[in-house]
Amino acid sequence: MSDNTHQNPQPVPFRGGGFRPQRIRGVGLAVFILLIAFVEWGTRVGFISNLTLPRPSAVFATFQDLIETGMLWKHLLPSLSRLAVGAALGVTVGVGVGVLIGLFSLIRAGLVPLVAALFPIPKIALLPLFVIWFGIDEGSKYALIALGTFTPTVVATYGAVDNVDRTLIRMGQSFGLGWFSIVRKIVLPGALPGILSGLRVSIAIGIILLVAAEMLGAQYGIGAYILEAGSLYDLERLFAGVVILSGLGVLTSGLIGWIERRVLAWRV
Amino acid sequence: MQLTLDAVSHRYADVTVLSDISLTIPEGQIVCIVGPSGCGKSTLLRFLGGLERPDQGQVLQNGPVPQGCLNPLTYVFQDFALLPWRDVAGNVSLVLEDHGIRGTKAAAVIDDVLARTKLSDFRAALPKQLSGGMKQRVAIARALAVNPAVMLMDEPLSALDAQTRELLMDDLIALWTRAPFTAVYVTHNLSEAVRLGHKIVVLSRRPGTIREIVEIDIPLTERHAGDPVLETHQARLWQLMREEAEAADKELGHV
Numbered sequence: 001m002s003d004n005t006h007q008n009p010q011p012v013p014f015r016g017g018g019f020r021p022q023r024i025r026g027v028g029l030a031v032f033i034l035l036i037a038f039v040e041w042g043t044r045v046g047f048i049s050n051l052t053l054p055r056p057s058a059v060f061a062t063f064q065d066l067i068e069t070g071m072l073w074k075h076l077l078p079s080l081s082r083l084a085v086g087a088a089l090g091v092t093v094g095v096g097v098g099v100l101i102g103l104f105s106l107i108r109a110g111l112v113p114l115v116a117a118l119f120p121i122p123k124i125a126l127l128p129l130f131v132i133w134f135g136i137d138e139g140s141k142y143a144l145i146a147l148g149t150f151t152p153t154v155v156a157t158y159g160a161v162d163n164v165d166r167t168l169i170r171m172g173q174s175f176g177l178g179w180f181s182i183v184r185k186i187v188l189p190g191a192l193p194g195i196l197s198g199l200r201v202s203i204a205i206g207i208i209l210l211v212a213a214e215m216l217g218a219q220y221g222i223g224a225y226i227l228e229a230g231s232l233y234d235l236e237r238l239f240a241g242v243v244i245l246s247g248l249g250v251l252t253s254g255l256i257g258w259i260e261r262r263v264l265a266w267r268v
Numbered sequence: 269m270q271l272t273l274d275a276v277s278h279r280y281a282d283v284t285v286l287s288d289i290s291l292t293i294p295e296g297q298i299v300c301i302v303g304p305s306g307c308g309k310s311t312l313l314r315f316l317g318g319l320e321r322p323d324q325g326q327v328l329q330n331g332p333v334p335q336g337c338l339n340p341l342t343y344v345f346q347d348f349a350l351l352p353w354r355d356v357a358g359n360v361s362l363v364l365e366d367h368g369i370r371g372t373k374a375a376a377v378i379d380d381v382l383a384r385t386k387l388s389d390f391r392a393a394l395p396k397q398l399s400g401g402m403k404q405r406v407a408i409a410r411a412l413a414v415n416p417a418v419m420l421m422d423e424p425l426s427a428l429d430a431q432t433r434e435l436l437m438d439d440l441i442a443l444w445t446r447a448p449f450t451a452v453y454v455t456h457n458l459s460e461a462v463r464l465g466h467k468i469v470v471l472s473r474r475p476g477t478i479r480e481i482v483e484i485d486i487p488l489t490e491r492h493a494g495d496p497v498l499e500t501h502q503a504r505l506w507q508l509m510r511e512e513a514e515a516a517d518k519e520l521g522h523v
Binding site for chain 1: 317319338339341342343345347349351352353354362363365366367394395396410414
């Protein structure tokens, strides 16, 4: 080997790194603030006309007004109770049916096509039907939200049951565990991560349907409030309503995240 | 308890995996089953424990089970099969709960088996916190908790690195010496087979038949890595298996 191969050592060029999402705090908030500040500046300068977008400070003032007059609760509480009752119904039945589909081939064969047929129907189209069936009051709204949360919950649940590690079930059988024990101690805990991530989607759909139902027939509720503001072209109030809905979405998603962190601490 | 395979044959779709296997697992011995990949050794083990049924032939159990035996035929799996949401003690208690053993009685059993597998300090750890060797120790502790008549071990050390494997082999030998158990030990690792097996059954490639049964009469405690007699056995086993493994390797998959 000649001598000059040993001269001029060069560092090996680095080619790794990247392709790994990292958690960066505060950026999300900064984007929000920048966007709002830009709109505020634009509306003040007149670069954005107040027919295009309301001034954020005016929306904020409207929101404060809502709180002070107590109208916020008057609208928010019925909405929350509709969402809670409807989603609780839909999710409970959905998880139950999903587990049954996951466990029994006969039920799977019978119900999977039915769920597939129900899933793509825009549930809001059925509201007139529900009004006849369950009455114009709360009943039809509960039914609408329940049906809307039911289908995604069923699909997520039986998918989650299908994905439970079969070797764990084999293990349970090999130790002579009973059928109910296997379901309760192996299948259900194993399906929980999938069920909870399905719940995120279901609740978001529930909120959308809640607003839709309230727009079609309610005196109080976020949806009714937004509809009224929209028909008067009161952009400040409309945006105040939208902010409440966004807040509701962030809140429920945060709640599910909190449950996941507590219940699924065993996940790798 | 003694287990007997009587003229067992089995096919998956149009592929014969096992053909006319007759074999007796005598009480108090470890029988190792070795063979090239895909020869049906794991299938054979599933037959022995009743997790699958052979097409032809039968699997017979004969003789009394030990006192306090909750689950006569008990598996130890290659991938441990621990419930990730239960801690070490919870994973052991899982197999006791269904037999109505709870509370202090269960705690006594759990303490005993965790001490025997050197896990006493880890009872509250979750599987994700444990190394592979520790996880398999938990699985062995769980198997011991039901006081089995026969342990059916499906490549229990194959997912572990070489050093951990050595340590766990020593542990298994110590466990067997303290209280000799009957076991069927499926492996593709010949050095494990000559260290642990009283009897080594060599299967041929698909369709699996018994090629030869090698008996090693050195006591388990006197077997050490590098022992010339064991090396000779291992070399002979490898000679038997080499052709089969080569041919099996060249076969097209039937999946």
